[in-house]
Amino acid sequence: MTRVGFLGPLGTFTEQALLTQADLAAGELVPLASVPDVLAAAESGEVDLGFVPIENAIEGSLNVTLDTLAFESELLIQREVIIRVELNLLVRPGTGLGDIERVMSHPHATAQCRRFLADELPGVTIEAANSTAEAVRLVGEGVVPEGTAAIGTALAAELYGLEVLRTDVEDHPENQTRFVVVGRDTVPGPTGHDKTSIVCFQHADRPGSLLGILQEFAARAINLTKLESRPTKRGLGDYCFVIDLEGHIADELVADCLRDLKSKQADVKFLGSYPAAGEAGEAVRRDAEVAWREADEWVRQLRGRVRL
16 A cells, blocks of 8 residues: 655645545545655655645745655656645634634745734734644644634544534635645656746856746747746855746656756756646647657658658
8 A cells, every 4th residue: 555645734735636646536545744744755765756835826945845756856747636625713612703813834824824813813923834733733632722713624623522613714805725645756647738847056146047048938838837946055146946847857858858857057956847737638638649659640641651
């Protein structure tokens, strides 16, 4: 049975996203205390796959995930999963809004509720937890003082005996989080609707260096879905670029682009090629497969006319 490590404890959004993937949910699910713990367990082989958040529509990238994959790990992304995030204000039974003195959750979650907290709970203390479910567990088990509320999932409220005082407290209704499945060594085969992630390091910080990188993609009409600069940890002002692009390393255009980047830049780290998420993903993959078969038959017929 496949062992899948995920950001725990039970009741996190990570678990909620994981359970949308039937093949992964059928495995042995292993909740771990933090994102670094999940990635370390996947790297060491303690679990077969890791499942972690990497990006939120409001707060952007989860730097601990991105930086670990970019600088400290040889794990490869196997899949991405995107779900809508519904944040709730959770309290011990009998607690009213006026009784709340502090709110606990993962920093990304509280940051997604800034407006609600400022309008409804001005002046309360914000405390950080390793995950939304960890915050809910601490409040539910009475580890933290009276008057502490948590921001988390309705599932976590059921698990740890809390009440949902307010639903959908996030500031933006179209709040989505992107999760990735990571593993060792293997790259999933192309599906026709894929994404590739890389980290591009520069020889030096000089005018036009980013333009030179982007021109490689533009020349081949490769669409970028993400471009983010991150400090390399080697010195102030030394940055690399994390890039997500449409396509698969098995596609000749993508392979040619990465080949040129690798030869011209200081280094390119490959983070994986994997099926892209999205509501229309399966339809796009089916259409791509049909189009590929038709194009393959067309080429086969043309080659059949070549005189040898």
